[in-house]
Amino acid sequence: MKNKKAVLGGETVMWIYRFLLIGIMLIGFIAVISNFYSVKYDTRPAESALLARRIINCISINSIVEIKAFNSDKVSECAGLGKEETNEIYIDALLNYSSSSRVAIGDFTLKALCGSKGEYVPSCLNQKYYLLLKQNGNLERAKLDLLIAIKKLEKNV
C-alpha cells in the first residue's frame, strides 16, 4: 500500500524543482541576452586620434610649426571644442626645441587619471610628433608631445 502523504509531498517537491529549473534557465537567458546587447560602444580612442590629427594639421603646415601659432587660443580654435567639451577633455601639448613651450586646455585633473587602471577612467592618447619650428625665419628641430584625455564616461562606459 502506498503512503499517500509521501506521494503528495514528493510531487510537490517535483513541482518546486521544475519551477526552479525554469527560473534558473530564464535568469541565465536574460543575463546572456542583456550582456550581449548592452555592449558599450567606446568611441573615445577614435575621437582622440581625430582630435590629435586635427590639431597637428591645423598648427603646422608641411610639418613646420610657427612659434606664433603655438598658443592656447590657436590650439583651442583648431580643436573646435564646445563649451561643454572643455570639462570633458584635456589637451596638453608640450613643444620641445632649444627651449620649450606648453599649451594646456580643459580639465587638467583628467591628466592625473591617465594610466590608471579600471573601467571608469578617461581615455588617453599620447603621441609624439617630430616637427620643424620656424622662429625668426630660422628652422630648428622640435618635438611635440601631445596628450589628449577624454572623459565622456556616461556615454561610453
Place this chain on the structure above:
Amino acid sequence: MKNKRGQELLLMHIFYIIFIVFILVSLIYFTSNAAKGEGIKKRVGAKQIALLLDAAQPETIIILSSDIPIKKEDNQIIAGKENPFSYSFFSPFKINLVAEEKRIEISEKK
C-alpha cells in the same frame, strides 16, 4: 465517482504548460526588442555622425540614410525623439544640418 486526484494533476499540468508558454512568449518579445532596439540604433547613429563630423573637412556634404530623426544643438548630435541620445562632436567649421533632407553641410568657418 470522480477522480479528484487526477483532476488536480491535470490542472497542475495545464497551469505548468501555460506558465511555460507565457515565459517563452516573454523571452521572444524581450529578445526581439533587444535585438532591434531603438536604443542601440540611436546610440550608434549619434556616435557615427559625431565621429564623421569630427573627421570632416570643409566643403563636405554628408547624406544620412538612417531613419532615426536627427537634430543638432550647438556641438551636440541628438538622435531619436523619445529618450533621445546626444553625443558631442568637435569641429572648427560651420555645420549645417538640413533635417528634412537628412543632409549635413560642412563649410569653412563658424
